[in-house]
Amino acid sequence: MxxxxxxxxxxxxxxxxxxxxxxxxxxxxxxxxxxxxxxxxxxxxxxxxxxxxxxxxxxxxxxxxxxxxxxxxxPLETKAKMTIVIKKVDSYITSHSNEEIKEELVRQLKLQVDEVYKMPQHGIVKIRFPDIQTANKIKEQGLILYNYSINPAQIEEERFTRVIQCMNCYEYGHVKGKCTKKNSEKCSECGQTGHRFTACKSTTKKCLNCGGDHRTLSGACPIRRKEITKVEEKKQEKQVQKENRLLSEVVKNTAKATAKVEKTIEKTAKATAEITKTAIKETQPPIMQLPNNLAAPVLSVESDDKEKYDGQ
Structure with a gap:
């Protein structure tokens, strides 16, 4: 692929x-x-x-x-493809720690697991594998976790929504090439100035946008989540508009097709009526024309003439 x-x-x-x-x-x-x-x-x-x-x-x-x-x-897109999201997970599974779930997965699947993250309040467990192929295989086949059978219908790929974010100042809404802060040198890991993330030596994480204790590009950032929600809402709006346009086209084409069929039926009915009329005319026996004066005397043959006639 x-x-x-x-x-x-x-x-x-x-x-x-x-x-x-x-x-x-x-x-x-x-x-x-x-x-x-x-x-x-x-x-x-x-x-x-x-x-x-x-x-x-x-x-x-x-x-x-x-x-x-x-x-x-x-890339975040690749990380999403390596991650599966399991929904409707039993509370017994989410009662275990992330590390315990990871160990159980390794034991059951005999595969490497990079990361496990659970959301007990929503009954969700996210699992990231070291490669896309393994994630796809589990998504298609399902898995067993603490003797619970998890079928493929419960598993989906983690959604990835691309947002416009500057890789220079890390603000949203524009790209690096259009950034007005050309001399800005900020670290997306520790949130400090004077160096980039590639030269960061700090173990402390700080977001440049919300000030939280996470990387600037982290999916946990509330500002990033808001931007993602905006993009998804716009996508959904465009999808609805597209579906409405398609529906309008279907209605229009159906109306045209219906009108065409109705015309064809009308023509067929007229032609059938003409054929029936002609057929009736051709098969009708000739009608004997009676005299207008039914009281007119009936001609009789005289006996002599009759004898002559009989003798002929």
Whole structure:
């Protein structure tokens, strides 16, 4: 399956031809196919050919083989594809901690699990796997968790909504190329100025938008959630408008088709009436015309004439 994922490879320092050749060689050696590699300000953007190639690029094995100061950054879209959302989960399962659920999944599935996050109040458990293929397999087949059978109807892929956010000042509503704060150097990890996230050494997380104790790009940010809600509402509105247009077209086409059928029926009825009229006329026996004066004398034959007639 073709991939539309873009994976950022972060570097300390600037991209060089030597580093790019090393990346080419490493990807070739690990049979990772790609469409192209584009230079960026502090690394490379790789466009994998398929989702399997994206999985290989993000795998722990490939990360270990990469040179130091070179780290793939997982796009939020890819992370969503690796994550399944289980709904209507029994309260017995959510009574366990995230770590306990993770250990049980590893034991049951014999697979690696990157992260588990539960929402007991909603009966939801999110599970992120190290690759998209595993997530798709579980989504299609279901799973067993603490002897509870979870069928595929309860499982769906985590939704990803792309929002417009500047990667320079990290505010919403515009992109980096249109940012007015050109000399802004902010860290999306710790929220401090003077360095970017690639050079961040802090273990403390702080959001640049809401001031919360999480990364600026975190899905837990209330401001980000509001932006996502806005985008989803606009999407839904456009979808409703599209459906209404389609319905209007269907109604219009149905009306045209109905009118056409009615005309055809009318023509057929007229033709049938003409054919019936002609057929009746052709099969009707001739009508004997009686004299107008029914009292007129009836001619009789005289006896002599009759004898002559009989003798002929």
């Amino acid at each position: 073709a991939s539309t994922t873009k994976i950022k490879i972060n570097l300390e320092g600037i991209p060089t031809l030597t580093r790019k050749q090393e990346l080419y060689s490493l990807m070739f050696g690990n049979v990772i196919h790609f469409v192209r590699i584009v230079d960026s300000r502090n690394g490379y953007i790789v466009l994998p050919k398929t989702s399997q190639d994206a999985d290989k690029l993000m795998s722990p094995d490939f990360r270990r083989k990469l040179k130091t100061r070179c780290e793939p950054q997982m």
